[in-house]
Amino acid sequence: xxxxxxxxxxxxxxxxxxxMKNYPVVLLNTVLSPLSFLxxxxxxxxxxxxxxxxxxxxxxxxxxxxxxxxxxxxxLKNDFKLQDMVVSSPTTPSAYVxxxxxxxxxxxxxxxxxxxxxxxxYIHPGAVxxxxxxxxxxxxxxxxxxxxxxxxxxxxxxxxxxxxxxxxSTVFATLPPVYYPITYIPLPFRYAAxxxxxxxxxxxxxxxxxxxxxxxxxIFSAWTVLIAVSLxxxxxxxxxxxxxxx
Amino acid sequence: MSGKPMxxxxxxxxxxxxxxxxxxxxxxxxxxxxxxxxxxxxxxIGMNGAGKTTLVRILATQLTPTAGRATIDGLxxxxxxxxxxxxxxxxxxxxxxxxxxxxxxxxxxYLLWRGVSYYEAGRKAxxxxxxVGLEAxxxxxxxxxxxGTKRKVLVATVLSSEADIIFLDExxxxxxxxxxxxxxxxxxxxxxxxxxxxTTHYLEEAERLANFIGILHRGKVxxxxxxxxxxxxxxxxxxxxxxxxxxxxxxREGLVNRARTGQTxxxxxxxxxxxxxxxxxEKGAKFSMSKVSLEDIFFHLVHGTAQEDSE
Numbered sequence: 001x002x003x004x005x006x007x008x009x010x011x012x013x014x015x016x017x018x019x020m021k022n023y024p025v026v027l028l029n030t031v032l033s034p035l036s037f038l039x040x041x042x043x044x045x046x047x048x049x050x051x052x053x054x055x056x057x058x059x060x061x062x063x064x065x066x067x068x069x070x071x072x073x074x075x076l077k078n079d080f081k082l083q084d085m086v087v088s089s090p091t092t093p094s095a096y097v098x099x100x101x102x103x104x105x106x107x108x109x110x111x112x113x114x115x116x117x118x119x120x121x122y123i124h125p126g127a128v129x130x131x132x133x134x135x136x137x138x139x140x141x142x143x144x145x146x147x148x149x150x151x152x153x154x155x156x157x158x159x160x161x162x163x164x165x166x167x168x169s170t171v172f173a174t175l176p177p178v179y180y181p182i183t184y185i186p187l188p189f190r191y192a193a194x195x196x197x198x199x200x201x202x203x204x205x206x207x208x209x210x211x212x213x214x215x216x217x218x219i220f221s222a223w224t225v226l227i228a229v230s231l232x233x234x235x236x237x238x239x240x241x242x243x244x245x246x
Numbered sequence: 247m248s249g250k251p252m253x254x255x256x257x258x259x260x261x262x263x264x265x266x267x268x269x270x271x272x273x274x275x276x277x278x279x280x281x282x283x284x285x286x287x288x289x290x291i292g293m294n295g296a297g298k299t300t301l302v303r304i305l306a307t308q309l310t311p312t313a314g315r316a317t318i319d320g321l322x323x324x325x326x327x328x329x330x331x332x333x334x335x336x337x338x339x340x341x342x343x344x345x346x347x348x349x350x351x352x353x354x355x356y357l358l359w360r361g362v363s364y365y366e367a368g369r370k371a372x373x374x375x376x377x378v379g380l381e382a383x384x385x386x387x388x389x390x391x392x393x394g395t396k397r398k399v400l401v402a403t404v405l406s407s408e409a410d411i412i413f414l415d416e417x418x419x420x421x422x423x424x425x426x427x428x429x430x431x432x433x434x435x436x437x438x439x440x441x442x443x444x445t446t447h448y449l450e451e452a453e454r455l456a457n458f459i460g461i462l463h464r465g466k467v468x469x470x471x472x473x474x475x476x477x478x479x480x481x482x483x484x485x486x487x488x489x490x491x492x493x494x495x496x497x498r499e500g501l502v503n504r505a506r507t508g509q510t511x512x513x514x515x516x517x518x519x520x521x522x523x524x525x526x527x528e529k530g531a532k533f534s535m536s537k538v539s540l541e542d543i544f545f546h547l548v549h550g551t552a553q554e555d556s557e
Contacts, residue, residue, distance in 0.1 A: 003361035010358035018355075019346045022387060081338040085403075088306040088336035088413065090328075091359045244327070245309045246267070 007091045011099020016106040031110045034060045041179045051123050055205040056179030057115045062137045063173040065104035066144020067165045073152035074161035093243040101145045123209050132208040136201045139230045146233035153242040178202040181212050197229040255319035257282050262314035264300050274300040276465040282458045284441040289456035296462040298445040299339050306336040306413045335409035337400045339416050345389035349399040356403045374406035378432050394425025411441045453540040469547045476543045484519035486512040488533040495525040
């Protein structure tokens with residue numbers, strides 16, 4: 001394994017494996033959060049929106065993984081001074097964050113496993129659709145990791161940091177139409193929904209599996225917005241995140 | 247060592263200044279300049295807010311200075327941070343062990359971050375923990391350990407890294423006297439072949455451990471050197487502490503300070519100290535005689551600066 005790989009492994013171990021191994025109860029939270037919305041939407045729609053709800057569960061899981069990173073990194077930085085210890089070592093910020101982000105994904109594995117089984121039963125996407133969905137979820141994850149890391153480097157207070165993390169998760173992963181089609185939102189509010197990148201992720205996911213019908217132009221626009229937003233967030237993280245304090 | 251060249255040289259600070267954005271122009275560090283050999287233990291002492299942590303964070307490449315420069319063995323902490331980071335390790339102020347990890351997991355993951363292989367990291371972690379006497383507790387969760395043991399885990403963490411230069415920001419704060427003594431032993435051992443930069447509130451700690459001492463007050467260096475060099479700042483080199491409530495002999499040369507505790511301190515030169523001792527012995531008084539302590543020097547320098555500031 002290369003030096004970079006070892007640095008990534010260290011972050012994965014600290015941010016997920018050791019905690020899961022020593023405190024297995026933490027896994028319950030990551031499973032319950034995305035599944036609870038899925039259950040509510042499925043019951044309320046009498047099963048009609050189960051496909052959208054499963055895809056919404058995936059989007060929320062991926063987005064929430066990135067946002068949880070913000071809280072976890074702030075916690076490790078402010079309460080344990082871990083970031084300072086790591087800064088004063090040969091570790092690169094990219095390895096540190098990549099490992100921490102992977103750790104968040106590992107946390108989400110139980111939820112993702114349940115969602116994958118449900119998707120196979122109720123949506124049964126083909127290979128192309130699966131790749132499309134994977135691309136959407138990956139972009140969601142990268143964008144939210146970029147926001148999470150940038151904000152964590154500015155935080156000096158864990159309470160504030162967790163509050164921000166929850167706020168952003170709610171605004172971008174719960175309120176926008178990721179668990180249901182955008183047409184369920186009354187028209188004046190629909191424009192507001194388009195301010196969130198998760199709306200585009202939801203639209204692409206729902207259209208790729210035939211749950212909603214979108215024109216080629218709309219699909220192309222949604223992909224463009226999603227990729228542009230993710231790249232912009234990554235760029236902000238690279239330029240603005242504070243590895244060394246000022 | 248880990249294959250990288252061993253550093254040897256000096257730690258140099260040249261007009262190092264830091265003004266935090268939110269501080270309304272107040273200087274946390276104010277043109278700090280000094281040069282110290284990068285070996286043994288260099289201790290920074292000062293009151294709360296004196297600038298110790300700010301200085302350590304700049305030197306440990308965690309914080310950007312506002313002005314001035316600092317080099318460690320010729321490497322600039324700003325421009326050559328990447329190279330410096332291969333040689334340093336740091337225990338920040340208020341660093342804590344992560345409760346859901348064990349001591350072995352703590353040290354092992356830190357070594358992975360430093361690029362050591364998983365197998366090697368596991369071996370070195372056990373070795374480092376054994377060096378600080380924690381071999382029996384290496385697999386106990388950190389949350390079950392005492393405060394002193396947790397600190398030892400952090401010391402083992404940087405000890406395992408084989409970094410040449412180690413920053414320790416108030417590592418013994420809050421420890422009981424026995425844990426502190428244990429940690430001092432570990433630090434002394436650690437300093438045998440490395441350079442330790444240690445900040446502390448405990449003057450006794452600096453006096454006992456440090457080869458060089460820097461005294462910071464309100465962001466400025468007000469004293470710097472070996473203990474003997476710092477002593478030479480004072481006019482009188484000897485201190486007699488008289489605990490008996492007796493009529494003191496006449497002090498021809500020196501200063502007499504009466505403490506609220508009822509003790510009396512006489513600061514004087516060597517000849518006079520022996521003469522006063524003789525007279526005190528004749529009176530059957532209880533007293534002790536020693537060279538002036540770092541506490542005397544610190545009080546003189548910091549109190550003196552405070553008085554100058556108020557004038």
